[in-house]
Amino acid sequence: MLTISQIYLEEMIAHAIKEYPLEACGLIAGKSDQVEVFYKTRNDAASARIYTVNPGDYLKADRDAESKDMSIIGVVHSHTHSEAFPSPTDVAQAPDPSWHYVLVSLKHKDPIVRSFAIVEGNIIEESVVSLNC
Amino acid sequence: MGIEVRLPTVLRSAAGGQATVSVEGETIGEVLKDLTNNFPGLGAQVIAEDGTLHRFVNVYLNDDDVRYLERLETKxxxxDVISILPAVAGGTL
Structure with missing residues (x-):
């Protein structure tokens, strides 16, 4: 389960729409399953089909999270023309089995946000619980 | 005082759960060698078979990516604080 405020969910969707037609990406920080901060990051790949989180943005986010006694707990990226489900590339390049992999799909009229764990190549969907705060 | 190396969550289990470890060395290469000597489980995840930095990690010396400095020869x-971060990438391809 991933718990996240409605505000951050809306920020993730807005970031995906703003970067369209390119894939958007960002990082989430918090403790375990609770998202406390969403960091927009640059997509160094500048592509509609792949993303690479700018390493400098990652470093800044990591330091900021640590200063708040939190950790980076996952990555967010958009799929502009496909479902909110990890692609083979996402699975192959997933860096951390403890992370949450949040996908924002812009394929349909209304954006869809889903979250997954990716452990040893296996995709495990988790529920996303939004909080009105 | 030594050199502080900050590890991402994915590498901490190979370092006894520590987020930060203190190591010795005069270059990034020596520091990473000391790190992987102390924690052999980190070796293959940080250094590639050809002896260069693994392409799935980014190593920062303070605020600078060592790939844009002198790589493993960077003094x-x-x-100094060295941060190791995983490369984060994916996509629909």
Whole structure:
């Protein structure tokens, strides 16, 4: 389960729409399953089909999270023309089995946000619980 | 004082759960060698078979990516902070 405020969910969707037609990406920080901060990051790949989180943005986010006694707990990226489900590339390049992999799909009229764990190549969907705060 | 190396969550289990470890060395290469000597489980995840930095990690000396400095030959001094971060990428391809 991933718990996240409605505000951050809306920020993730807005970031995906703003970067369209390119894939958007960002990082989430918090403790375990609770998202406390969403960091927009640059997509160094500048592509509609792949993303690479700018390493400098990652470093800044990591330091900021640590200063708040939190950790980076996952990555967010958009799929502009496909479902909110990890692609083979996402699975192959997933860096951390403890992370949450949040996908924002812009394929349909209304954006869809889903979250997954990716452990040893296996995709495990988790529920996303939004909080009105 | 030594050199502080900050590890991402994915590598901490190979370092006894520590987020930060103190190591010795005069270059990034020596520091990473000391790190992987102390924690052999980190070796293959940080250094590639050809002896270069693994392409799935980014190593920062303070605020600078060592790939844009002198890579493994980059000089370090006591008090420097080295951050190892996984490369984060994916996509629909």
């Amino acid at each position: 370090v001094v006591d008090g």
